Amino acid sequence: MAVGNHSTVTEFILAGLTKKPELQLPLFLFFLGVYVVTVVGNLGMITLIGLSYHLHTPMYYFLSSLSFIDFCYSTVITPKMLVNLVTEKNTISYPECMTQLYFFLFFVISECHMLAVMAYDRYIAICKPLLYNVTMSYQVCSWLVVEVYMMGLIGATAHTVCMLKVIFCKAKIINHYFCEVFPLLELSCSSTYINEVVLLCFSTFNILAPALAILSSYVFIIVSILRICPTEGRFKAFSTCSSHISAVTIFYGSAAFMYLQPLNVSSMDEGKVSSVFYTIIVPMLNPLIYSLRNKDVKDALNKIIKKRLFCI
Template sequence: MAGSRSTEWNGNHSSVTMFVLIGLSDEKELQLILFPIFLGFYLVTFIWNMGLILLIKMDSHLHTPMYFFLSFLSFIDICYSSCISPRMISDFLKIVKTISFNACVTQYFVAAWMGFTECCLLSAMAYDWYVAIGSPLQYSVIMAPGLCGKMVAGAYLGGFLCSLSQTVSCFHLYYCGPNIIQHFFCDFPQIVSLSCSNPFISQITVLLVSIFIGFGSLLIILLSYCFIAASILKISAGKGIAKAFNTCASHLTVVTLYYGTAFSVYLHPKSSDSIKQDKVLSVFYVIIIPMLNPLIYSLRNKEVKAALKRLIKRARGLPHLE
């Protein structure tokens, strides 16, 4: 495929300056069908998450640690979806889906940053649930605004540093061709497989980062839920137990979806037959989950529904009871 390779000559060697994304499908008719579907997914993701952020910002009843973390989770989902979906959607209308080397680096860096930050933030939210259920009387003292701000800043900083280390380790490798990425976005397994140099250091870096952030944050979440379960078992009233379970059900659902699909994408053995499977799982991981998160946190949440009703009444100029 002579027309699919873009290279820059450097002495006796060449380096790739352009990658070609295979995309979800190479069937033109199917791509035209997928275009409005995924455009709708992206618009819904952006509107729902931005709407939840604004609702939390505008309603004083939602100015609590739980919704403080939730607003940043929605912001992460917007950034995560925005660094991948727009290009993927526009690629449905292209015959050759090219992406420059620098654009590929940027997309991978932002996606990894948001992904790692979400892991850290989900663990912070799990700790918040533990304090709320295990120590309700000391909750406001323990989860002070200063601590919440530091936890969010730590999540973003940790995600940034881990993403930076992975991006540098991946893209410092020598790429001389081929340049065809078997995916619809720039992701580590597909990129590093194109390298002409030894990827051992990069793979070790990714492994260490994955253990530190991925499994580390999951361990914090599991420990938090163990303590939550122990605290719930001490509650004698049936209604109290039901309320406690219902309180953390949304977060547990999001954690299960996020880590379940992430492990399915990155931990199963790679083969030629797994390419389509990787694409399907990645669609769910990077597109569907960011769209579902605000819905999961809102559907059974009485406080969010009440805040929405108050906002609608204020918009209509109707009196409402505090």
């Protein structure tokens, strides 16, 4: 029996993204490339912000934290998926599955709230610029980041504790490429009512609450931007927010599709496609979006490259 679960299942089999063997190698090469870009992009963003003194502002402090979260939860999912694409039997032990579930939930919930914090930062910067340095002080920024991780810790702990009480004695094939909540609940032969209630409540809070906070922030931001008379001023103000809007749209759209629906109407095949976006694609896109559409980041990168070339 698996310790703490009173279950006869000691390991699971991950069904993966596809059952077609001819697609496994192309998918492996594609996702390997995506993961390399994700690691280089996010670690590069963290390093760039750390080395560039003029990027030591609240906006880039939060962006650095977002890059760390993206790197971590991509690493929780992608390496195991890559191994499974090139092995015949895609197994994962019960403890490994619960550990993967916990850290995935921790980082993905943290990302939801980090995006909301970043929207609040842009709201203060554009709508209350004279109070920005006071409102977004180092202490306030640090507390906001701590609160983001606390939300992740509480949500991940609640979901995982509930999952540990589930009895698995049916078929042990998880219809997914990692240990996701919905596919695991499908394997239960005990009541999952509490799990579903906890999942719906926490998903509503962790997706809708930050989404509403982001939406409210941008309503005020757009109103403030429209009050700016020169067209150039409007463009500059909006350009600081456009990258964040792009990242938020992709992440929340795919996450909401997966989690904000009852278990019995959730299609696992559609859920896998949706999960690919917010677990693999979004962590890769975020550093690209923020670097390619951000003049300060591009200028900092150019300065560091020129210094390196000069030293050589």
